[in-house]
Amino acid sequence: MSRRHTQLGFDFFDAAPAAAESSSAPAAPTPMIVSPSFTQSVTLAVTQLVTQVFSPVLTPAFVPTPPKPVEHDSRPSRGRTAVRARTAVLFSRLDDLGLRGVDALVLMRTRTVMVSLIGRTLRIHEGYADAPESVLRAIVAFAIARNKTARTTAREAILAFDVERGPSVRRHEPARPGDVAMIAQLMDAHRELNAKWFDGALSAMPLRLSGRMATRLGHYDPGSRHTPPEIVMSRTHITRHGWREAMHTLLHEMVHQWQHETGQPLDHGAGFREKARDVGITPAARRDVTPLEKRRKATG
Structure with a gap:
């Protein structure tokens, strides 16, 4: 005797055909055909029941979250x-x-x-x-x-190819007594020398005193996109060698400023030497810093 099973509206039959069933055998029960609408209702009810029972114990770890958008960093990796x-x-x-x-x-x-x-x-x-x-x-x-x-x-x-150099950190040392007056004099001197030797074409330039310069008398910093240009003068040089030598050094740095503002390389090449001679200073990167009075005595 073959049996006929029904599950969720889909019929499964034994291998023996229905025609081979004995006429004397009791009639097989009529299969229950479940309609698709009934199946959907049962599925929905089961889903709601599971949600009501288990939702209180679900932790956020089991709740799927949408993926975060990927942020593309334009900076090169530093690994x-x-x-x-x-x-x-x-x-x-x-x-x-x-x-x-x-x-x-x-x-x-x-x-x-x-x-x-x-x-x-x-x-x-x-x-x-x-x-x-x-x-x-x-x-x-x-x-x-x-x-x-x-x-x-x-x-x-x-x-000529611009690269990002990053911000620079300038270490400004504390001001000393007399610095304000000395810087004011240097600013006046820069303005006068600019008018005399550069026809006033140079920009007004911040000047700063430094006590950390061990070998240099002055320095022109062209700055960057983060910091403005400036001229730094050795405080020791001014106090030890006198104002006239300090003016010589200031003019030297102003020639570098002229190079920078006219688009020339900052060096001590032929262009620097020619301009240095025009403004009346020694066209050399290094020079004798012995005060003039001592040099006169030494030469007799």
């Missing part, structure tokens, strides 16, 4: 592996452009030195890792240059 990968890619690009005589490449993050070649190690600011090919060719030319002219040309092309 060690990422830096090694960027270095390898840049080294390969430079090698394809003709780089020779370099055994190692180092990506660095500095504010002043953009590219330097020390021995057979080429050090490059990380901002040039994604520079266009024209800039990379200039870096190759700088590294393999055999004369000063070629290196200067390459240097100008490299510096």
Whole structure:
């Protein structure tokens, strides 16, 4: 005798056909056909019951949350592996452009030195890792240059590509007695020298005194996108060597200011020496700082 089972409206039969059933056997029960609407109602009721029973014990960990949108950071990764990968890619690009005589490449993050070649190690600011090919060719030319002219040309092309150097932190030492009056005199002197030797073309410049300069007499800082330019004068130099020598140093730094404001490189090259002679100062990066009175006595 075969049996016929019904589950949720779907019929399952034994292997024996219904025709082979004995006529004397009791009639099989009429299968209950469940309509689709009834099935949906049962399913909905069960779902609501499970929700009411188990919802109080569900913790937030089991509640699915929508995925957070991925934020793309435009800054290069600073991980060690990422830096090694960027270095390898840049080294390969430079090698394809003709780089020779370099055994190692180092990506660095500095504010002043953009590219330097020390021995057979080429050090490059990380901002040039994604520079266009024209800039990379200039870096190759700088590294393999055999004369000063070629290196200067390459240097100008490299510096023309702006990289993010980050904000600089200037350490301002506490003011000392007499600093306010001395700075006021330096500001007046800058204004007078600007009118006399530069036709008033230079910008008004903040001046600062420093007691930390061990070897330098003065310094011109071109600043950055985060900090303004400034001229720093050695306090010891002014008090020890006198006002006339201080004016010589101030003019020296103003020539550097002139270089910067006219788009020239900050160096002590031919352009600096020519302008220094025009304004009447010694065209040299280093000079004798012995006070004039002692020099007159020494020369008799």
